[in-house]
Amino acid sequence: MDWKSITRPLALSPLDELSRPMPELPEVETVKTQLSQILIHQPVIEKFQFNRKDLRDPMPVNELKKMTGAKILEVQRRAKYLLFRTTKGGILSHLGMSGSWRVPDGNDVRVHDHILVHLSNGASLVYHDPRRFGIFETIDLEKLDENKRLRDLGPEPLSETFHADPFYAKIKTRKTAIKTAIMDQKVVVGVGNIYASEALFLAKIHPQKKANRLNIKQASDLVSAIKKVLSRAIEAGGSSISDFRHTDFSMGYFQNQFSVYDRGGLECVVCATKIKTAVVGGRSTFWCQSCQKK
DNA sequence: AGACGTACCTGACCGC
DNA sequence: TGCGGTCAGGTACGTC
Numbered sequence: 001m002d003w004k005s006i007t008r009p010l011a012l013s014p015l016d017e018l019s020r021p022m023p024e025l026p027e028v029e030t031v032k033t034q035l036s037q038i039l040i041h042q043p044v045i046e047k048f049q050f051n052r053k054d055l056r057d058p059m060p061v062n063e064l065k066k067m068t069g070a071k072i073l074e075v076q077r078r079a080k081y082l083l084f085r086t087t088k089g090g091i092l093s094h095l096g097m098s099g100s101w102r103v104p105d106g107n108d109v110r111v112h113d114h115i116l117v118h119l120s121n122g123a124s125l126v127y128h129d130p131r132r133f134g135i136f137e138t139i140d141l142e143k144l145d146e147n148k149r150l151r152d153l154g155p156e157p158l159s160e161t162f163h164a165d166p167f168y169a170k171i172k173t174r175k176t177a178i179k180t181a182i183m184d185q186k187v188v189v190g191v192g193n194i195y196a197s198e199a200l201f202l203a204k205i206h207p208q209k210k211a212n213r214l215n216i217k218q219a220s221d222l223v224s225a226i227k228k229v230l231s232r233a234i235e236a237g238g239s240s241i242s243d244f245r246h247t248d249f250s251m252g253y254f255q256n257q258f259s260v261y262d263r264g265g266l267e268c269v270v271c272a273t274k275i276k277t278a279v280v281g282g283r284s285t286f287w288c289q290s291c292q293k294k
Numbered sequence: 295a296g297a298c299g300t301a302c303c304t305g306a307c308c309g310c
Numbered sequence: 311t312g313c314g315g316t317c318a319g320g321t322a323c324g325t326c
Contacts, residue, residue, distance in 0.1 A: 097319045131303045
């Protein structure tokens with residue numbers, strides 16, 4: 001399959017964003033898959049265009065521009081970070097809360113388009129991020145494990161390194177709410193505010209239960225639940241892009257299938273009890289008082 | 295060490 | 311219609 005035969009269907013219209021609001025691990029995984037398809041023939045970076053020099057932090061614009069001429073070899077994901085591996089080093093990127101990548105149609109430029117990457121295959125990638133919580137910076141590919149942003153990250157939730165025993169060992173000393181614990185990227189990566197509520201609902205554990213009060217069975221159930229909600233969301237994202245003709249990016253997120261998140265006051269999908277909501281660890285939290293035990 | 299609070303940022307939404 | 315206030319979230323950092 002040559003480049004044109006796959007770009008045509010993938011040539012995204014202006015409304016076809018490569019990401020949705022509030023990206024968590026499944027969304028980032030989906031973005032990675034989409035970017036990989038666009039970068040499948042390893043195009044060269046012909047030009048960077050920075051419409052501003054800072055996102056949350058200042059971008060190393062000069063270092064990044066030195067990567068002009070590099071061939072993009074691969075895009076990978078670690079936690080919610082995207083890693084572009086190129087022949088001139090790495091680029092580490094994070095979507096923050098409102099970041100997205102898209103392939104613009106012609107000269108379609110919008111407010112909050114901060115970075116344009118012009119590629120040798122004729123396509124451009126545009127990074128769009130209204131809230132500018134994102135990250136885009138160079139990274140030493142030889143020393144990924146020493147990188148400040150990556151070195152303390154916990155296990156990938158969908159890998160075999162994330163399982164009941166080490167998870168239980170890690171949380172049994174933690175006095176904080178279990179929801180706060182699973183959102184701690186040192187405990188497990190990729191679980192943000194939305195899937196934290198969803199996983200706890202599936203595992204029938206109250207979000208305010210102290211982490212050190214879970215028993216091994218509950219820890220094990222929670223591990224399974226985290227894997228399940230994230231896998232399901234990835235499948236939903238994957239299926240939505242596998243048939244690109246029916247992709248509706250404007251729909252945003254995978255919110256149509258949430259059981260508790262953002263459903264405060266509505267009926268529990270299992271027992272019809274009204275969903276409770278409160279702030280836990282500074283973030284909005286949703287649970288069913290009847291299904292989830294403290 | 296771990297727990298906790300807060301800053302960062304803008305758009306959407308609400309009440310008046 | 312407009313305007314001010316509040317909320318949303320991932321990550322980093324300061325403080326105790």
